[in-house]
Every structure is written in C-alpha cells, then in structure tokens.
Amino acid sequence: MNMQTKLYTSFIVLLGIIQNLECLVIDGCPLFGCRPSGSFSFYLQVPRENVSFKWSSSFVLDPVPNALGCVADSVNIVCPSNGPFSEDKGYISLYIENGTIRWRDRVLHFPTLPLLDNYGDVTGSDGEKLVHYDRDGKLYPIIKCYGLNPMFSMQLVGTMYLLLVGEQGGLVVRDTNAIPVAEIFLNDTVQRTNGTFLPISQPVVNGQRFYLLTEFVPESENFDPSVLNLQRLYAIDIHDRPADIMTIAWSYNFEMESPTNDEINQVSRNEKIMHIRNSIQKQQNLLWDYATQGVYVSLPPPYMSNRQSTFWGFRDEGNDTSLTIRSPLDVSHLATFEADSDDVRHHDGGKQSGSYLWISTADSRLCTIKSDGNVSRTINVNSIFGTDVVITSKLALVRQNDTADDILIFGAKITKQTDSFRKVVASFPNMNINETFYVVAIDTSSPTGHIMWMQGLPDGYEVKGQITGFSGAAYQQKDQIVFYADNGKSAKIFSIN
Ligand SMILES: *[C@@H]1O[C@H](CO)[C@@H](O)[C@H](O)[C@H]1NC(C)=O
Ligand SMILES: *[C@@H]1O[C@H](CO)[C@@H](O)[C@H](O)[C@H]1NC(C)=O
Ligand SMILES: *[C@@H]1O[C@H](CO)[C@@H](O)[C@H](O)[C@H]1NC(C)=O
Ligand SMILES: *[C@@H]1O[C@H](CO)[C@@H](O)[C@H](O)[C@H]1NC(C)=O
Ligand SMILES: *[C@@H]1O[C@H](CO)[C@@H](O)[C@H](O)[C@H]1NC(C)=O
Ligand SMILES: *[C@@H]1O[C@H](CO)[C@@H](O)[C@H](O)[C@H]1NC(C)=O
Numbered sequence: 001m002n003m004q005t006k007l008y009t010s011f012i013v014l015l016g017i018i019q020n021l022e023c024l025v026i027d028g029c030p031l032f033g034c035r036p037s038g039s040f041s042f043y044l045q046v047p048r049e050n051v052s053f054k055w056s057s058s059f060v061l062d063p064v065p066n067a068l069g070c071v072a073d074s075v076n077i078v079c080p081s082n083g084p085f086s087e088d089k090g091y092i093s094l095y096i097e098n099g100t101i102r103w104r105d106r107v108l109h110f111p112t113l114p115l116l117d118n119y120g121d122v123t124g125s126d127g128e129k130l131v132h133y134d135r136d137g138k139l140y141p142i143i144k145c146y147g148l149n150p151m152f153s154m155q156l157v158g159t160m161y162l163l164l165v166g167e168q169g170g171l172v173v174r175d176t177n178a179i180p181v182a183e184i185f186l187n188d189t190v191q192r193t194n195g196t197f198l199p200i201s202q203p204v205v206n207g208q209r210f211y212l213l214t215e216f217v218p219e220s221e222n223f224d225p226s227v228l229n230l231q232r233l234y235a236i237d238i239h240d241r242p243a244d245i246m247t248i249a250w251s252y253n254f255e256m257e258s259p260t261n262d263e264i265n266q267v268s269r270n271e272k273i274m275h276i277r278n279s280i281q282k283q284q285n286l287l288w289d290y291a292t293q294g295v296y297v298s299l300p301p302p303y304m305s306n307r308q309s310t311f312w313g314f315r316d317e318g319n320d321t322s323l324t325i326r327s328p329l330d331v332s333h334l335a336t337f338e339a340d341s342d343d344v345r346h347h348d349g350g351k352q353s354g355s356y357l358w359i360s361t362a363d364s365r366l367c368t369i370k371s372d373g374n375v376s377r378t379i380n381v382n383s384i385f386g387t388d389v390v391i392t393s394k395l396a397l398v399r400q401n402d403t404a405d406d407i408l409i410f411g412a413k414i415t416k417q418t419d420s421f422r423k424v425v426a427s428f429p430n431m432n433i434n435e436t437f438y439v440v441a442i443d444t445s446s447p448t449g450h451i452m453w454m455q456g457l458p459d460g461y462e463v464k465g466q467i468t469g470f471s472g473a474a475y476q477q478k479d480q481i482v483f484y485a486d487n488g489k490s491a492k493i494f495s496i497n
C-alpha cells in the first residue's frame with residue numbers, strides 16, 4: 001500500500017470511531033486532550049481500591065523538556081522521549097502488557113503529542129517533519145514541513161483534516177493524505193499597527209471548526225504601545241471545498257487594559273515573541289464543551305503584566321459569539337466528560353446525568369462551573385489531604401459509563417507532611433508514608449469528594465503532562481492508567497491498575 005492510501009485508511013479508521021455515535025467508543029486517550037475538543041476525558045473501568053503498579057519502564061530515559069505525557073489506546077502507548085543517545089529524541093512506542101519498548105522513532109526531535117488510531121498507527125510531527133508509523137514501527141515516507149516548528153500538538157478537524165500550528169503564526173491544514181490544502185496567517189492592523197496574532201494555546205475542535213487563542217505581535221518595532229496587550233479568540237472553519245478552505249467565523253477581542261509605563265518602556269517585539277514561545281503549553285487554556293455549546297478560556301495575563309489569569313465562557317452562535325462568563329477565577333486546568341453518544345451530551349449544571357465543567361484552580365480547588373460562571377461545587381484538595389497539595393499534571397476525568405460519576409485523576413505533590421496527612425495515608429493499605437509525589441483519584445460522588453485511592457511514586461518522580469489510559473477488556477485484563485513522570489535526572493513511564 002502506498003503512503004497516501006495508508007494514511008487515508010488509518011485516519012478514516014480513527015475518525016470512523018469518532019463519527020459513529022451509535023455503538024462505538026473511543027478507546028483511551030489517543031491525542032492531546034483525549035478528545036479533539038480538549039475535554040481531557042475518557043471511559044475507564046477505574047480501579048476502586050488496591051491500585052498498584054502494573055509496570056514501570058525500565059529503560060534509561062532523560063527528562064523530556066516541556067513534557068506533555070503520552071497518548072494510548074488498547075493497542076499502543078506512544079510518548080515523546082529523550083535519550084540516552086542524541087538521536088533518541090522522538091517517540092517511543094511501548095507494549096501495553098509490560099511497558100517494554102516496541103519501537104523507537106529516530107526521525108523527530110522533540111515532537112509534540114501524536115494522533116493514534118485504533119489500529120495503533122501513529123501520526124506526529126516536530127514541525128520539521130511529519131511521520132506516520134504503523135503499530136509495529138514501520139515508517140512510511142517522511143513528509144517535510146518546511147520549518148513549521150510546532151508549538152502545539154497536531155489536531156484533527158472534522159473527518160478529513162490535520163491542523164498544524166506554526167511558530168510564525170501560520171495555520172496549516174493538511175488532508176488525510178498529508179497533502180497541504182490551506183495555510184493562513186492571522187495578520188491584522190490594530191490601531192494602525194500591522195502585525196500578526198500568534199497562537200498562544202493548543203487549538204480545540206468542534207466539528208469542522210476550531211478555536212484558537214492568540215496574542216498580537218506587531219510586525220516591526222514601530223508600534224503603538226496600546227496594542228501590546230491585545231489577546232483574541234478566533235473561531236475558524238475548515239470547509240470541504242476546493243478554494244477558500246479556511247475562513248474566520250468570528251473573533252473576540254479581550255478587553256485591552258492599558259499597559260503600564262513599565263510595559264511600554266521595556267517590551268520589544270522580539271522579547272514578546274520569545275515570551276510567547278517560552279510560555280506556551282504550561283497550562284491548558286481552551287476547552288470546547290458540546291453540552292453547553294460553549295468554548296471556555298483560561299486567559300493568561302499578557303506579557304509583562306502582573307495580572308492573574310481570568311476565566312471566560314462564550315456561546316458559539318454560528319456566525320457570532322456571546323459572552324457568558326467573565327470571572328476572576330484563576331483556572332489551571334479544565335475537563336468535562338464528553339460522551340461518545342450525542343444523546344448524553346447535555347447538561348444544565350445540575351442534573352444527575354449529563355456532564356459538569358470541572359476546573360482546577362491555582363490553590364488546588366476542584367470546582368464545577370455553572371453556565372453563568374458561578375461555582376456550583378468545590379472539592380478542596382488541600383482539606384481532603386490534610387496538607388497543601390500542588391497539582392503537577394493535567395487533570396484527567398474518567399467515567400465507567402455515560403451515567404457514572406466523574407472521577408478526577410491527577411499527579412499531586414505534598415508540600416509538607418502533617419499529622420492529618422499521615423492519617424489519610426494510613427487509611428490506604430501498603431502506602432509508603434514518606435513519599436512527596438503521588439497519583440491520585442478523587443471520587444466526586446459525595447458532596448465534598450473523597451480520595452478513592454492514591455499511589456506514591458518512588459525516587460521523587462513527579463507526574464507531568466496528560467494522564468492517559470485504556471481498556472483491557474479485549475484481553476480480559478484490567479484497564480490501565482498510564483503516565484509520564486520525571487525527577488529532574490531521569491524519566492519513567494508508569495502503568496497502574
Ligand atoms: C484490597 O485489599 C484488601 C487488603 O489487602 C483486601 O481485604 C480486599 O479484598 C482487596 N480488595 C479487592 C477488590 O481486591
Ligand atoms: C513484553 O510484552 C511483549 C508483548 O507481549 C513481548 O513480546 C515481550 O517479550 C515482553 N517483554 C518482556 C521483557 O517481558
Ligand atoms: C502575515 O504575517 C506573517 C508573519 O509576520 C508574514 O510572514 C506574512 O507575509 C504576512 N502575510 C500577509 C499577507 O501580510
Ligand atoms: C500595513 O499593511 C498595509 C497592507 O496590508 C500597508 O498598505 C501599510 O503600508 C502597512 N503599514 C505599515 C505602517 O507598515
Ligand atoms: C451565517 O452566515 C451564513 C453566510 O453569511 C448564512 O448562510 C448563515 O445562515 C448564517 N448562520 C446563522 C446561524 O446566522
Ligand atoms: C452568581 O453569583 C453572584 C455573586 O455571588 C450572584 O449575584 C448571582 O446571582 C449568581 N447567579 C446565579 C444565576 O445564581
């Protein structure tokens with residue numbers, strides 16, 4: 001089979017799964033955010049007690065810069081890797097049974113997260129090259145991307161398009177044969193200053209539409225200082241037609257607060273670009289929620305401002321948008337349960353079935369947010385742990401089925417040992433009381449939430465990036481939760497169940 005047929009087939013498979021809403025289920029968390037919408041949710045028969053390590057990787061791995069975690073389904077686990085040799089900076093594929101290396105990619109250099117289909121085929125990029133491997137590591141012809149350094153993980157838009165976001169602000173769309181079909185820049189003139197809106201967050205997808213958070217960067221050093229803080233949310237459509245493939249449906253300007261004198265004096269164009277490149281991916285900023293037909297934004301403060309993040313919600317009204325939430329909440333992560341079936345995708349922030357928009361705050365509270373932006377429920381992680389906790393990974397949300405309660409899983413760092421924390425730990429069998437780093441599951445069925453289980457990590461390994469997992473049903477095995485962790489000197493991939 002040639003490259004094009006193969007890519008086409010593999011993507012149709014992945015998308016077939018997403019499109020067929022009747023009976024098929026997306027297995028695991030096969031891309032950044034687990035779903036194109038960035039919901040960070042997946043189905044999992046989560047262990048209720050007595051979790052333990054199924055395996056941990058035994059090969060030598062250096063910490064991965066800006067670790068994003070892994071993607072997985074029941075046939076393949078793929079993670080960006082680092083070392084031990086200089087050519088080992090691409091993906092590794094692991095056997096789900098024992099975490100040993102199935103194959104390694106020696107083409108890419110620090111890629112973002114790839115897309116995995118349900119045959120275990122992998123498509124990913126480091127911005128220089130686009131690669132496609134089958135489950136067994138057979139490499140298809142490499143496609144050059146011409147210096148499109150990716151700041152973000154590849155996205156899947158609709159059933160037919162790959163979206164790559166370039167470092168210079170180019171948005172490139174390729175079809176499932178990997179052939180480029182469109183490229184646009186978000187150039188604009190703001191207060192007589194020409195410039196480009198550069199992406200500052202991972203795009204998220206709603207059907208044929210994607211949302212992108214951007215910040216204005218002037219074209220030259222000659223600019224009106226008042227344009228410095230302009231951030232904009234774009235809704236962009238990809239059309240199935242021969243020309244004019246990418247069009248802007250609407251955009252929203254976040255209110256520009258006037259820059260301070262310090263900002264005016266100190267910021268140069270290049271500093272600003274460097275800042276945007278260095279600060280991305282630290283946080284999840286966008287989520288599309290099918291239940292409310294809303295896009296939610298954790299807006300980072302603009303460069304050189306000492307304001308904190310703010311939280312925004314928008315209803316997508318097709319050709320326009322309406323603001324639904326503007327809140328001072330400092331949101332670190334967002335997650336919501338996204339059912340595979342359309343029937344279940346509804347909620348009004350209070351019903352028993354349906355879904356809730358969960359956020360985590362910088363002070364480790366987990367909250368559900370109503371459609372007006374008010375908090376309907378708070379789980380205070382610090383109080384259920386009896387000590388101050390830092391959430392180190394992205395928040396993952398799993399459910400056993402469409403009507404089960406949400407279970408939130410994340411990496412945790414305990415800032416100090418306290419008597420109350422020792423009591424909490426003592427209630428779990430086989431726990432080493434002295435660990436600093438944990439992976440934790442919170443059962444949200446009770447009003448204040450409770451710790452369903454926690455698993456300590458050895459040797460100062462801290463969970464980073466997204467937590468993934470997959471079903472073991474096909475092998476009569478328990479489902480697995482898989483994550484990346486490092487301690488600054490070395491890195492490992494762990495599986496627990
Ligand atoms: C969990 O472990 C405890 C103590 O070892 C044991 O009594 C219990 O049956 C176990 N539960 C399951 C579901 O295996
Ligand atoms: C790991 O599992 C794979 C697939 O079952 C098997 O081929 C391989 O030999 C196993 N490796 C070890 C070290 O057990
Ligand atoms: C848009 O901006 C980019 C980056 O600054 C520049 O390379 C490109 O030429 C601009 N395109 C147009 C049509 O002005
Ligand atoms: C801004 O761009 C427009 C064309 O898009 C051009 O006519 C104009 O001269 C530019 N202004 C500056 C100040 O470069
Ligand atoms: C959006 O605009 C298009 C083209 O202008 C129009 O055909 C369509 O009806 C509009 N949709 C809504 C929801 O207003
Ligand atoms: C949301 O909270 C604000 C402030 O507490 C309150 O004034 C408002 O009525 C609440 N909105 C709803 C719909 O409950």
Ligand SMILES: *[C@@H]1O[C@H](CO)[C@@H](O)[C@H](O)[C@H]1NC(C)=O
Pocket residue numbers: 400401402403404405
């Ligand atoms: C869904 O999961 C819940 C919680 O585990 C369970 O009680 C319920 O029976 C399940 N429902 C179905 C339809 O399987």
